[in-house]
Amino acid sequence: MRPVDVVTAGALEGSRPADSLLVWAWRGGQLVLDEPLDVVDWSFGDSAGGSVKIGQQVSLTVADPRGVLGAWRFDDALGVGGTELQIIYRVGGAGAINYGKFRITGNEPVEVVDWREIDEYGLDVPDSQLGPHRRKKAIVTAAVKLTAVDLTINPDRDKLEAPESPALAATYLTEVQRLLVNHFPVVVEAGVADAAIPRTTVYDRERLEAVQDILARRNARYRMGGDGELRVYPRISAPVWRVEPEKGMVSVSRKQVLDKLYNRWVVSGKDSGDGKPVTAVVSIDTGPLRFGGDHGRAQEFYTSDMIETYGQALAYGIQLRDEFLSSIAVEFEVETTPRPELQGGDWIDVGYPLTAGHVAYFPCQIVGISRSGAKVPAGTRITVQCSYNDMITALGRTEWAQYLTAGTPELIWDRMPSTWGRLPDLTWDDLP
Incomplete structure (x- = not known):
């Protein structure tokens, strides 16, 4: 921000x-x-x-x-x-x-x-x-x-004329500063951890892609600041603003798409000994995306010569499945009053009014902003993504909060809907 x-x-x-x-x-x-x-x-x-x-x-x-x-x-x-x-x-x-x-x-x-x-x-x-x-x-x-x-256009145009490796005793963040020293200062925000960078790292030609790759290994990204400085920020951070009905929000909508909702990963390679194919299959076995359930069957295939054993294929299949499950997101489109301080990459809480008359709050990351105007700026349109698991948890907390008016804890437990079964980690202390 x-x-x-x-x-x-x-x-x-x-x-x-x-x-x-x-x-x-x-x-x-x-x-x-x-x-x-x-x-x-x-x-x-x-x-x-x-x-x-x-x-x-x-x-x-x-x-x-x-x-x-x-x-x-x-x-x-x-x-x-x-x-x-x-x-x-x-x-x-x-x-x-x-x-x-x-x-x-x-x-x-x-x-x-x-x-x-x-x-x-x-x-x-x-x-x-x-x-x-x-x-x-x-x-x-x-x-x-x-x-x-x-101004990231400048280092993007400034290619590396020969392959490079990190300087002696370099860290991830000092390498970012070295690669960009001729273009602008680098400011590292709180929450980004540094470490020694392997000397075996090689940058080929794309200077800005090298910076991206370095920061990805520290779970960080970059964006330009208001004074022409490049700011390195953590990929996940605390929300900087809460937008909700009648408090800055003009409208909010959401959408789902079927594309790329896989539920089975087929990973193949060649045995290092006899050269025969090795294949491992990993599936989603529970939940609304389970393989063979109502969602159907949707496979993604991966092949690599670097996979030489069944164990390697199985481990990579599990990794692909787990990365997919952790990355599933729901997209919201939010229109707000003009908010010039917000930037792509910021986290905000989005209050979504539900048909039951309650508001659920979702932690979301801004992935796109559009602003426009003539002499006078108009509103701000924000595209955000919310983790599917965070969304389900927030919806469950909202349903749970509806039963506060029941009176005693015993009455609340008796009237609690099936949502409770999806939230085994929720306790009485978590009530809004």
């Missing part, structure tokens, strides 16, 4: 005057325009995940009444030859949040040319149809469409 002062945090939770954007153009540490850009329309996107290299994207439409901001040369003020946009989000009635720094990746002028007659005394063109002292002048009015992405 982007840093927010106390006054601004309070304004974000309540009613406030209209928010606004302030956008400056920089190159080489110097302003390239004396005034901030006149942004008339904009949209921001922010995504997070293990395979996401460049998380934040920006699209802006900038007013250009004099027709001077459409780029011809790469080093023009808003050209793609190195200009960066510093975006500041001003919260109405409070402070400002450094939203981030972005490199321009596209400049597309939309120009309208209007030829108008003007007076020019002293001009005498024989046989002119305009009459004496008159000529036509081109009046150009324009807007410029800009696209930009966060």
Whole structure:
């Protein structure tokens, strides 16, 4: 989450005057325009995940009444030859949040040319149809469409020219700093543990992918901060905000998809001795996804020459099944009032109103954010993922809480629904 002062945090939770954007153009540490850009329309996107290299994207439409901001040369003020946009989000009635720094990746002028007659005394063109002292002048009015992405675009373009290995006595985090030293500072957030990195590690060509792989081994990810720094954060952390009906939430919806809901893993290799095939099969045997149950039969196949025994095949099949079960998630789409401080990768609690009239709270991770607006920012649309197991637990706690009005513990136990059977670890002390 982007840093927010106390006054601004309070304004974000309540009613406030209209928010606004302030956008400056920089190159080489110097302003390239004396005034901030006149942004008339904009949209921001922010995504997070293990395979996401460049998380934040920006699209802006900038007013250009004099027709001077459409780029011809790469080093023009808003050209793609190195200009960066510093975006500041001003919260109405409070402070400002450094939203981030972005490199321009596209400049597309939309120009309208209007030829108008003007007076020019002293001009005498024989046989002119305009009459004496008159000529036509081109009046150009324009807007410029800009696209930009966060500064991870720079190390992504900066490839490793030869394979590299870690420096002597290097750790995972010092290697991240070394690989990115020419691009921006690295800030490590609380909760990320460091360790010595194996010297056998080899980075091939993709600098940013090497950083991703290093951090994945520490159960961490990266994202750009508001001041142009790369921030390393733990993949799982405490929620930074709770969004619920009538308290910042505009709407919430959810969806399920059948795709990739496997329930059996078939792992194959070749015996190291006689070269004959070895195969192990691992299934989900209980629950709604059990193999052969109502969900049906859905196999995923994996083959590798590195698997040389049945024991290796079985162990890897169990690993694939357990990783799958721990990664099953339900996706929610949440629309909220403008929340500029939230970033992809943040954890939030989502309050979901149930048809029974109660609200269930789900711990979710933000995997995508979209923001848009004209002069005035509109709302924030957030895509979050909640662990299937966490969702079932939260639903069970909500059902359990409904029986608090029954009176004595004995009456509550007598009326407890079958949900209790799915929550053997829930005790009286866990009541909301």
